[in-house]
Amino acid sequence: MSELAIHTNGLSKSFKAKQVLSGVDLRIPPGEVFALLGPNGAGKTTTVNILSTLSRPDAGTARVFGHDVVGEAARVRELIGVTGQFSAVDGLLTGRENLAMMAAFTHIPKPEQQARVDELLERFDLAEAGTKVASTYSGGMRRRLDLAMTLIARPRLVFLDEPTTGLDPRSRRTMWDIVDELVGDGVSIFLTTQYLEEADALADRIAMLDNGGIVAEGTPAELKRQMPGGHVRLEFATADDLDRARLLWSDAGAEAAELSLDVPGDGSVDHIRQLLTRLEGEGIEPRHLSIETPSLDDVFFALTGHRPETTPDIETAAGGTAPTDKEIAR
Ligand SMILES: Nc1ncnc2c1ncn2[C@@H]1O[C@H](COP(=O)(O)OP(=O)(O)OP(=O)(O)O)[C@@H](O)[C@H]1O
Ligand SMILES: [Mg+2]
Structure with missing residues (x-):
């Protein structure tokens, strides 16, 4: 294993x-x-x-x-x-010195430490800045x-x-x-x-x-996909195609707008195949097909009742945003 x-x-x-x-x-x-x-x-x-x-x-x-x-x-x-x-x-040390200090704490043999430092400065695009103190x-x-x-x-x-x-x-x-x-x-x-x-x-x-x-x-x-609200959006070339497709899913909660139809589903290969077969049976060819999934934000909200931060939070000394405090207070 x-x-x-x-x-x-x-x-x-x-x-x-x-x-x-x-x-x-x-x-x-x-x-x-x-x-x-x-x-x-x-x-x-x-x-x-x-x-x-x-x-x-x-x-x-x-x-x-x-x-x-x-x-x-x-x-x-x-x-x-x-x-x-x-x-x-450490803001008082240069980039190179910061790395050298870390290297000294490792098991890397001393003669190889410098090469490792150089390699990393290069790789992280800090070769030039390596001689400047990190506070800058x-x-x-x-x-x-x-x-x-x-x-x-x-x-x-x-x-x-x-x-x-x-x-x-x-x-x-x-x-x-x-x-x-x-x-x-x-x-x-x-x-x-x-x-x-x-x-x-x-x-x-x-x-x-x-x-x-x-x-x-x-x-x-x-x-x-766990979230309700996922659907496949079908777009049609003509209003006639749309109307005929709409009849196929009249009982499945499909929503139509302009020339498109949203059919509820997870967008898995099986689902798409089934959907296309059904359209084909009626001789309808969709012009475009897209899978619309809810965002992770929707998922988090559905599961927790609050949304994770979307902007960096500088200092939350109390250790949480308001919704988190509410969760704790319960
Ligand atoms: N050493 C500590 N002593 C007391 N409380 C602590 C300590 N460390 C963390 N906590 C508390 O534990 C909770 C979780 O803290 P933690 O830092 O793990 O959260 P986090 O998910 O990393 O948050 P953030 O996104 O703000 O970094 C907070 O309420 C925090 O105040
Ligand atoms: Mg943290």
Whole structure:
């Protein structure tokens, strides 16, 4: 049996009286980009901290490539890299010095450290900026340096805790490209995000965290298909075609507009085939066909009754947005 990159059972954690995680079960195969999605205060960072051995669970177990995060913490640390929500970059050091410092903490033999630093500066487009102190870097450069520092020892699993919060669209895109490259290198990625588009764009699988538990899990497409409201939109060349098609689905809640007809369904291959066969039987040829799925935002809302953040939240000292507080108050 091939080993899971991450395997948790009943992971729970409270801070004082506040239960943050209550029984989180995850099974993440190696090579996957897994996104943990949730609003402010949902427990994303708490989960990352436990999985990366920085914090201990109160109950439950977590294994990284088969190693227990509590009992074999040192072994786990050798296999992972963590880019935290808050930067590990030292603003007083240059980019190169930051990387060299990280390299010194690793098992990389000293003579090879410099080459590794050069390679990463090059790869993250920081070769030129490498001689400047990091406090002069833009947010995007700082994030890239942060990630480069995470990769020094070639981890097999990388944790990215909100890697693009606060970045402009172009820097966000660059981070996404970097994640794609890492995946190409066979690195497993555990990502947290508040951005649904980010999870949608990057993740093979998404888990939605709310109120201490996973409320939904699946591929982006699977999650969207779970929602009512998915449909196939058929467009026709003539009003006559539309009218005849409408008769075929008169009892199925299809909605017509202009020259198009929305037929409820999940847009699976079977569904499409059935739909086209039915049209063909009547000699109707649709001009265009599109599958309309609800957004992840709709899914999250349907499951939790509130929406995850869509804008970066600077400081929520109380540990949550208003809807989250409401959830907790219940
Ligand atoms: N060390 C701590 N002591 C007390 N409470 C904590 C501690 N760490 C986290 N919490 C609380 O646990 C809850 C979950 O926090 P966590 O940082 O895991 O959320 P998050 O999903 O990462 O949120 P964000 O999107 O804001 O980063 C919050 O209510 C937070 O205030
Ligand atoms: Mg966090």
